[in-house]
Amino acid sequence: MLRDDVLRATTTPLAAPLTGSAFPPGPYRFVDREYLNITYRTDLDAFRAVVPEPLEVADPVVRFEVIRMPDSSGLGDYTESGQVLRVTHEGRPADYVHSMYLDNGPAIALGREASAYPKKLGGPRLAVDSDTLVGTLDYGSLRVATATMGFKHRPLDLATARAEVAAPTFMLKLVPGYDGAPRIAELVRTEITDLTVKGAWTGPARLQLFEHALAPLADLPVLEVLGASHVLTDLTLPRAELVHDYLAA
Template structure:
């Protein structure tokens, strides 16, 4: 195998890469987003410098990804924190759990998404939109929302999904010390809103040592949305190198 072949491989193993080269187009993603107020001290403790904190707002999200280029069909869930960077409102992805190995590998290696294996679900139960997250055999989150109660405008729907997004990428070297430690930025631009709604919502988080969503406890629900989209994820760009 020559150097050109090695360098042209999207990922290991080279005879069957974990994921193909992009771009990665997502057709028909369906979002359940519940935004809640949490404990200010717990919130500040997990927001990395140089990001700033205003209100301690967390978005718990469950996303169905039924048609994802090169990755297939999967569901993911996690917590996104409302922050600011250089005065600009932004999101910081704190945790993500999903049921698709290629998407986990791609998110961690080619970008900086903090992805771990989990078992999220998004489904309709009678008149209720339901999002759940299990870690192993244990339930760690249950979200419910009235199904399509009140339509919302495209601008509000875009604000839920298309804000500048920051992530923390940490990769150790062979000596165990950080080899890459960066804050990176991404922002969805190729986005189509198919429909969006709000309604009454509730969220329960359950204690777990390795899926510690409940470390950011639910104090007050401040909003909920159900959004249907098409989108393309752009490449992430580093904005701060902690090792420099």
């Protein structure tokens, strides 16, 4: 394999035509992508401790989300869960992705290599239990989060739902070099623009987080549940763009 052939590859392991690679090239289209979002206020000091500059903290608000993705081009069928922090950047409201846990190997590799999503292997699940929408996250055999919401109690304004899903989103990418020192240390930004909101609802909600050494969601404790949403969408995953290079700075 020649140098130019290597540089055309998306990821390793090398195979022709990309049959053995960790993930296929995009674009990545998601059909019937379903969100359960629980927004809550947490401890201000704990919140500040995990928000990297130049992002700024206004109010310590966290969105715990469980996302069901039954039809993802190139990636298949999987579920994802994590915490997204409400921040500001240059005076504009934005989201910062703090943690993500999912059950799909190609999506983990894609998120970490081709973008900056902080993805780890986990066991999230989204299902309807009688009259309740239930989102759970297990790490190994242990439960680390349980979210419940009344199923489709009230319609949610579609523009409000769209703004929640399509907010400017920041992520931190850290890749060590072979000597252990940082080789990549970047803050990147994405924003979903190719988005159709097919339905949105709200209702009463609760969230429980359980202590775990390696899935420390409870380090941002639930002090007050502020709201909840259940949103059904079709969307295309956007590419990330560099905002801040910590090594250059």
